[in-house]
Amino acid sequence: xxxxxxxxxxxxxxxxxxxxxxxxxxxxxxxxxxxxxxxxxxxxxxxxxxxxxxxxxxxxxxxxxxxxxxxxxxxxxxxxxxxxxxxxxxxxxxxxxxxxxxxxxxxxxxxxxxxxxxxxxxxxxxxxxxxxxxxxxxxxxxxxxxxxxxxxxxxxxxxxxxxxxxxxxxxxxxxxxxxxxxxxxxxxxxxxxxxxxxxxxxxxxxxxxxxxxxxxxxxxxxxxxxxxxx
Numbered sequence: 001x002x003x004x005x006x007x008x009x010x011x012x013x014x015x016x017x018x019x020x021x022x023x024x025x026x027x028x029x030x031x032x033x034x035x036x037x038x039x040x041x042x043x044x045x046x047x048x049x050x051x052x053x054x055x056x057x058x059x060x061x062x063x064x065x066x067x068x069x070x071x072x073x074x075x076x077x078x079x080x081x082x083x084x085x086x087x088x089x090x091x092x093x094x095x096x097x098x099x100x101x102x103x104x105x106x107x108x109x110x111x112x113x114x115x116x117x118x119x120x121x122x123x124x125x126x127x128x129x130x131x132x133x134x135x136x137x138x139x140x141x142x143x144x145x146x147x148x149x150x151x152x153x154x155x156x157x158x159x160x161x162x163x164x165x166x167x168x169x170x171x172x173x174x175x176x177x178x179x180x181x182x183x184x185x186x187x188x189x190x191x192x193x194x195x196x197x198x199x200x201x202x203x204x205x206x207x208x209x210x211x212x213x214x215x216x217x218x219x220x221x222x223x224x225x226x227x228x229x230x
Contacts, residue, residue, distance in 0.1 A: 135192030183228030
């Protein structure tokens with residue numbers, strides 16, 4: 001089986017990504033043992049120390065398990081994997097993107113409602129300031145990153161730390177793929193205008209308006225993102 005060797009630069013990151021892709025793509029089936037370390041390291045053109053570091057990361061996200069004297073086995077990631085696998089799963093199985101959008105829509109509405117109830121005057125100032133930062137962004141990528149920061153601040157304003165962690169998880173899945181999902185952020189001022197009703201509803205402590213603004217924002221950005229993929 002021919003596998004293109006990877007470069008020395010960021011070897012652990014690249015190897016982790018390549019192994020994820022190969023496992024999720026079916027090269028190494030669930031329940032099977034990976035090839036011995038020496039063979040696997042040679043196959044990917046890395047040393048065994050790099051391989052061990054990559055394995056540690058794959059164990060953390062529930063993709064493999066390593067047992068001394070046995071080897072490294074591919075786990076049932078659908079049952080045992082963590083949300084850290086989402087970026088790789090979306091790449092390997094595009095149908096996952098629709099499910100990510102579904103969770104984004106429902107969780108976003110819950111966060112908006114709670115933020116409208118629990119947020120402080122400082123949160124309101126932060127949200128309004130971040131809307132301005134979106135509108136002032138000088139590139140598509142900067143606009144996307146500023147928009148992502150708005151949603152992180154909104155989760156913080158909910159005063160629910162689990163919502164903050166869920167938001168971080170969804171953003172971690174989204175950001176590596178953002179170049180393919182950039183259509184809503186081509187115009188920074190339009191992107192800011194899209195966020196403003198949500199920010200103002202939260203600042204007004206209007207829970208119904210916050211829910212509706214969140215749902216409208218999520219639906220419109222999903223429509224634009226998916227249109228940009230076709």
